[in-house]
Amino acid sequence: MPQNHKDYFVHESAYVDEGAEIGQDTKIWHFAHVMSGATIGQRCILGQNVMVAGGVTIGSNVKIQNNVAIYSGTIVADDVFLGPSCVLTNVTNPRSQVVRRSLYEKTVFRRGATVGANATIVCGIVLGRYTFVAAGAVVTASTPDYALMVGVPARRVGWMSRHGHKLPPPDPDGVMVCPESGYRYKEVAPGQVRCLDLDEDAPLPAELAAGHKTYDEFKEAADR
Numbered sequence: 001m002p003q004n005h006k007d008y009f010v011h012e013s014a015y016v017d018e019g020a021e022i023g024q025d026t027k028i029w030h031f032a033h034v035m036s037g038a039t040i041g042q043r044c045i046l047g048q049n050v051m052v053a054g055g056v057t058i059g060s061n062v063k064i065q066n067n068v069a070i071y072s073g074t075i076v077a078d079d080v081f082l083g084p085s086c087v088l089t090n091v092t093n094p095r096s097q098v099v100r101r102s103l104y105e106k107t108v109f110r111r112g113a114t115v116g117a118n119a120t121i122v123c124g125i126v127l128g129r130y131t132f133v134a135a136g137a138v139v140t141a142s143t144p145d146y147a148l149m150v151g152v153p154a155r156r157v158g159w160m161s162r163h164g165h166k167l168p169p170p171d172p173d174g175v176m177v178c179p180e181s182g183y184r185y186k187e188v189a190p191g192q193v194r195c196l197d198l199d200e201d202a203p204l205p206a207e208l209a210a211g212h213k214t215y216d217e218f219k220e221a222a223d224r
Contacts (some may be wrong), residue, residue, distance in 0.1 A: 023060060073104035080109045083117040090123045111201065112162060129200050132160035146193040159193050161185060165218060179218050181208050
């Protein structure tokens with residue numbers, strides 16, 4: 001595949017095999033390898049030493065940090081963030097002596113999910129929309145939308161807003177407010193959180209699509 005493709009960028013040290021589909025304005029950086037049969041959407045960023053296997057589907061505006069391997073059987077929706085050196089798998093019980101290429105398990109990252117650095121996602125599960133997996137966590141079961149997952153094995157310790165803030169305890173009406181966006185969230189059924197101000201599949205308005213304060217600034221304001 002030519003490295004100077006007009007619709008997307010591939011670093012001269014990276015490889016994109018013939019038969020891979022790459023969306024417009026995607027950037028593929030140093031020593032990455034996208035294998036034949038992989039599909040990657042628009043405006044994605046693949047960091048150094050990323051591998052995308054054949055049969056993987058990746059949506060648009062996905063950011064994959066350095067040293068991440070995405071194996072066959074993985075589906076990554078739009079706006080997902082995969083942190084540095086996080087680990088994905090596709091067979092629960094691997095054995096070198098037993099060939100299971102036809103038995104790869106499906107792992108789904110729904111829209112907006114974030115996986116922290118060095119976290120591990122055990123295959124065969126679904127990460128809900130805007131799930132936030134803390135650095136180093138090991139996720140062994142499917143998660144609900146907006147879940148904040150921490151620990152080994154990971155457990156839900158709260159809810160995370162679309163802007164990546166742990167939501168405060170609910171007010172008397174059951175409403176939790178994101179400190180950055182002002183969007184309201186509510187547990188509409190046990191274990192099921194929804195945003196009251198914006199549909200989960202709607203794009204962020206332009207004025208809320210860029211950060212202007214650090215996480216620590218928001219924490220300091222909340223502690224006052």
